[in-house]
Amino acid sequence: MLILDGGQGEGGGQIVRTALTLSCILGIPFRVRRIRAGREPSGLRPQHVAAIRAATDICGAHVEGAEVGSETLTFEPGGSVRAGTYDWEIGTAGAATLVLQTVLLPLALAKSESSVSVRGGTHVPHSPSAHYLRDVYVPLLLEMGADAALFIEAYGWMPEGGGQIDAQIAGSARLVGRDLRNRGELERVFGAAVASSLPSHIPQRMANRAINLIDSVESFDAPVDIRPLRTSGISAGAGIFLTAEYGNGRGGWGVLGHKGMPSEVVAGDAVTALLSFHDSGAAVDRHLADQLVIPLALAAGESAFTTPEITQHLRTNIETVQHFVDRAIRIDEARHLVSFA
Known part of the structure; x- marks a missing residue:
């Protein structure tokens, strides 16, 4: 079992979500301590608990510590990712996009098609909007070989939420690397x-x-x-x-x-x-840089991208990914370049 420090780097919820995604795909159990130690309040928030529940559903995981406020989480996958029809509700205006993003790649790599609905906040602070997920992140996945389509069924804002994002995910993806140095x-x-x-x-x-x-x-x-x-x-x-x-x-x-x-x-x-x-002059924005680390680390062949700045969030995500994936990921500070050998 991998032991992760949820307070490393920028100390946010991305460490938990990245670990969930890779644990589902690779079947590697993990325990993360000091969850969101860099944030106030620390510990899991409702959208993180919803993401854990979604990850648990798709791979039959055994989970301990999946409660709001928990600062330690143990996640043990119960088997391969199961394609299917899923419906998750956060119950608050927590980011539905982050829940969907946690399971999108595992379901894209599953053996058959999935249909997913997530209800909560679709356009809320400190999270990618549903438009961003649909128009920026998913098109890059399509170019890498993952077939998915997103639909904004209802808009959910702070404080009540009530939005809905649906996704049709084809499954059986074979990810290939991308050269995104020159845009x-x-x-x-x-x-x-x-x-x-x-x-x-x-x-x-x-x-x-x-x-x-x-x-x-x-x-x-x-x-x-x-x-x-x-x-x-x-x-x-x-x-x-x-x-x-x-x-x-x-x-x-x-x-x-x-x-x-x-x-x-x-x-x-x-x-x-x-x-x-x-x-x-960069090829991908600083948020997309964070989000591409997982698929590019799993993709066949070499990859690279340029981004306007090397953020702490990006560094933390790379460190988390490298706990799960034996892949050389290098940062060229001067050129704002990240490469995957």
């Missing part, structure tokens, strides 16, 4: 300005502002398609979610609105982040 030309910028249970002028103003800002940049010579969308939901909420697609790379940025924050400011913050990435 190529910008092909398009697309996204959505979304508001739930709020006036229709809010998403329209966000979309208009983002389009105008991007169109004012002379170096952008690519189609821009940002659409306003008004929906209903248990919680009122708003945000803008943008994706930049290059010939060999992509990045995504989301900004959530809040009371007193003008729609134009929400849009401006997202566009500023997009422009900063574009100017960096």
Whole structure:
């Protein structure tokens, strides 16, 4: 059994989720102590417990310590990952995206097709949005050989949640490496300005502002398609979610609105982040860099990617992966390059 320190590096919940994903795939049991020691409050939160429950369901694991607030978790897979139909509910506005991401790769590598629904927060702080998962992360998995499709069935914001993400996962994936050092030309910028249970002028103003800002940049010579969308939901909420697609790379940025924050400011913050990435010349954004470590570590052949910065989160995820996978993963600080030999 692997013994992991949940307080290493940035000390967040990603250590638990990464361990769950790799434990399911590789059949390696683990125990993690000092869970989220770097966060306040420490210990498991509802979305982490939901991710543990999901991982337990797909591989019949024996689990100890899977309660909110627990700082120690033992996870022992009971067998190979089982494809099937799954339905998980967090019960709060905890990130449904992080629960889905925990089991997405194991189910993609399972022997047959799976259908998954996760209910909770789809667009909440400190987590990838459902748009990001659908438009940034999954397309890279598709290019690596994993066949999955995501659908945003309902929007869930803070504090109540109530959103739903569905996924159809083909299974039988064979992952191949990717060379993402040079991103190529910008092909398009697309996204959505979304508001739930709020006036229709809010998403329209966000979309208009983002389009105008991007169109004012002379170096952008690519189609821009940002659409306003008004929906209903248990919680009122708003945000803008943008994706930049290059010939060999992509990045995504989301900004959530809040009371007193003008729609134009929400849009401006997202566009500023997009422009900063574009100017960096990197192939994948800093959040995608974290998320690609697991599939690239498991993929056949060599891989590499450039990212705007080598974050502590990225370092921690690489360290966690290397507990499970005997793979040389190197960081070139000067070039902001990560390579998988």
